[in-house]
Amino acid sequence: MAQGILVVVNQEEGRVRRVAYELLSLAQSLASGQVTALTFGPDAENTRESLGRYGADRVVFLSGPAYQAYSSDGFAQAVAAVVSTIDPQALFFPATAWGRDLAPRVAGLIGAGLASDCTEVHVRDDGRLGAVRPMYAGKVYARVAIDSPRQIFSLRPNIQTVVETGRSAEVVAVDPGLDASTFQAVVTEVKQSQGGQVELTEADIIVSGGRGIKAPENFKVLEELADALGAALGSSRPVADEGWVPHSYHIGQTGKVVSPTVYFAVGISGAIQHLAGISGSKYIVAINSDPDAPIFKAANYGIVGDLFQVVPALAQAIREVKKDA
Amino acid sequence: MKILVLVKQVPDTATKIRVNAGDTVIQTDGVKWVINPYDEFAIEECLRLRERFGGEVVVLTLGPKRVEEAIRQALAMGADRAIHLDSDRELDSQAAARVLARACQDEGFDLIMTGKQAVDDDQAQVGPLVAVELGLPQVTVVLTLEVDPEARRIRAERELEGASEWVSLPMPAVITAQRGLNEPRYPTLPNIMKAKKKEVKVIAVESLGVPLDPWVRVEAFSLPPERPAGKILTGDPVEVAQELARLLHEEAKVI
Numbered sequence A: 001m002a003q004g005i006l007v008v009v010n011q012e013e014g015r016v017r018r019v020a021y022e023l024l025s026l027a028q029s030l031a032s033g034q035v036t037a038l039t040f041g042p043d044a045e046n047t048r049e050s051l052g053r054y055g056a057d058r059v060v061f062l063s064g065p066a067y068q069a070y071s072s073d074g075f076a077q078a079v080a081a082v083v084s085t086i087d088p089q090a091l092f093f094p095a096t097a098w099g100r101d102l103a104p105r106v107a108g109l110i111g112a113g114l115a116s117d118c119t120e121v122h123v124r125d126d127g128r129l130g131a132v133r134p135m136y137a138g139k140v141y142a143r144v145a146i147d148s149p150r151q152i153f154s155l156r157p158n159i160q161t162v163v164e165t166g167r168s169a170e171v172v173a174v175d176p177g178l179d180a181s182t183f184q185a186v187v188t189e190v191k192q193s194q195g196g197q198v199e200l201t202e203a204d205i206i207v208s209g210g211r212g213i214k215a216p217e218n219f220k221v222l223e224e225l226a227d228a229l230g231a232a233l234g235s236s237r238p239v240a241d242e243g244w245v246p247h248s249y250h251i252g253q254t255g256k257v258v259s260p261t262v263y264f265a266v267g268i269s270g271a272i273q274h275l276a277g278i279s280g281s282k283y284i285v286a287i288n289s290d291p292d293a294p295i296f297k298a299a300n301y302g303i304v305g306d307l308f309q310v311v312p313a314l315a316q317a318i319r320e321v322k323k324d325a
Numbered sequence B: 001m002k003i004l005v006l007v008k009q010v011p012d013t014a015t016k017i018r019v020n021a022g023d024t025v026i027q028t029d030g031v032k033w034v035i036n037p038y039d040e041f042a043i044e045e046c047l048r049l050r051e052r053f054g055g056e057v058v059v060l061t062l063g064p065k066r067v068e069e070a071i072r073q074a075l076a077m078g079a080d081r082a083i084h085l086d087s088d089r090e091l092d093s094q095a096a097a098r099v100l101a102r103a104c105q106d107e108g109f110d111l112i113m114t115g116k117q118a119v120d121d122d123q124a125q126v127g128p129l130v131a132v133e134l135g136l137p138q139v140t141v142v143l144t145l146e147v148d149p150e151a152r153r154i155r156a157e158r159e160l161e162g163a164s165e166w167v168s169l170p171m172p173a174v175i176t177a178q179r180g181l182n183e184p185r186y187p188t189l190p191n192i193m194k195a196k197k198k199e200v201k202v203i204a205v206e207s208l209g210v211p212l213d214p215w216v217r218v219e220a221f222s223l224p225p226e227r228p229a230g231k232i233l234t235g236d237p238v239e240v241a242q243e244l245a246r247l248l249h250e251e252a253k254v255i
């Protein structure tokens, strides 16, 4: 009978993202069988120690020549082959660009239901897994059941604490017997965007600017605050549409959905589409000159004032607090 | 080139979502329905490809009678004809993908475009699932698309976290569109008039003989917890800034 959880993650140069540890920790707390991690690529073996430390009982490494470059159709076939060997009850994927590309492909291939971008997975009364996932960009949460025999979940980063269980993962050899020349969509080049700032969906603190910033050069004021906080920068949609910041900064219903510990909304009015993307934040801090701005209704803390005076003072105050701490 | 675009009708993003606690349905009275924002990028890209290489753009929509309005709008943007898969049932992603794939499998499309996700269910599944159903390769969350109809090859740039990657693949394929791909056009008045005469083929979903029972099922909706009333500070900028820093440090303990 199918049992245990297969956690499918990507790795680069022998390193996995933190979300991989979150998935393993969660899988270990829920699984009624073994937790198996699956990863791909030339340096896959180097992840063995860390995957075990965070909860993998077993690991499958697909590091052969077929898995040098990502292919959605190729990797999906490989996952399907591992699934038929391991026979897991459920599969976990990270809800990252990589996982959100691969998971539905696998779901279609192996004929299992998938709940995307879950913020919670739990054991139900009937012993199967259930999940909670935001819909309408977080305006509403849905508790979902997956009725197919095998269940697939992709999990949003930053929602699960990481637990070290210090296992020494056993390596399971699986050979899907695939030939890269049969893979159709293949990655030929990866381009890092400049700046190299922390990815918004994984950031712990975000400083985000809206139209109140008034001109692109004024974003410097926010950079200074972000710098003092060690935060990533984001924006409302109009600011990205104007080209004041890259598109990747855009937060909200049609941009990124973020879940930091603290979200600073600076010169952002708090339109419903923007609020949808930040509702998963633990604390929201608003800085706005208009005391009636809707953002204050969503905020845990706020300052009514001119951002050009408040933000530099706040950056200074935070530096002082941190120095004393 | 023969291009298919999948268009979903969703509540306008300005909609305040209302549910009764424990319910499995969203209240839809008074909701303004629009084309899924990402599907607008998909439509625009298809129109540009047709303008460059010739051929036709076909719209495929699954949903109840109200989706006719979305179809007319896509036709008014410039699509040539449409297929409406008519059903009042809420289908899960896989049933929807099976139905959509069945309806287009015999047409022989060179390219199928979808949005990267529908802003109602936020599943981001239907594109890849349709690709699997049809045995086609996929690229998702596409920012740049280069199509070579002679060589029957596609190169696409897709968004990653803080990076992007280029993917090479053969045609036919499924492509899902991300914001940044293009700037969708508005329908012009003459095109709105022309759209009224374009063909919309209506097919009853039940007639396709595809299993419709869901695997993924909503058991209950709930609204996100209300935030407690915030502490809003006013006064001298330097003083309130210091007070906020203190609160974040001592009360919230986040810095």
Ligand SMILES: Cc1cc2nc3c(=O)[nH]c(=O)nc-3n(C[C@H](O)[C@H](O)[C@H](O)COP(=O)(O)OP(=O)(O)OC[C@H]3O[C@@H](n4cnc5c(N)ncnc54)[C@H](O)[C@@H]3O)c2cc1C
Residues within 6 Å of the ligand: A209, A210, A211, A212, A213, A235, A236, A237, A238, A239, A250, A251, A252, A253, A254, A255, A266, A267, A268, A269, A270, A271, A272, A273, A274, A277, A287, A288, A289, A290, A293, A305, A306, A307, A308, B013, B037
């Ligand atoms: C289909 C659709 C999808 C959308 N999706 C998104 C989305 O994903 N994300 C998103 O953000 N928006 C989205 N929008 C746009 C959204 O409706 C709002 O227009 C937008 O969020 C407003 O951006 P803003 O708050 O930066 O600007 P504004 O609403 O113009 O607010 C600027 C704020 O700055 C304040 N301000 C001005 N000067 C100062 C100063 N000196 N000091 C302090 N404060 C100052 C003002 O009081 C005001 O509150 C979408 C809209 C549509 C139609």
Ligand SMILES: Nc1ncnc2c1ncn2[C@@H]1O[C@H](COP(=O)(O)O)[C@@H](O)[C@H]1O
Residues within 6 Å of the ligand: B006, B007, B008, B009, B036, B038, B039, B042, B060, B061, B062, B063, B093, B096, B113, B114, B115, B116, B117, B118, B119, B121, B122, B123, B124, B125, B126, B127
């Ligand atoms: N009912 C539908 N009719 C037509 N296209 C759809 C439908 N549902 C989803 N799609 C397409 O699939 C994309 C992803 O939707 P989803 O998987 O629901 O997030 C959408 O942007 C549409 O292009």
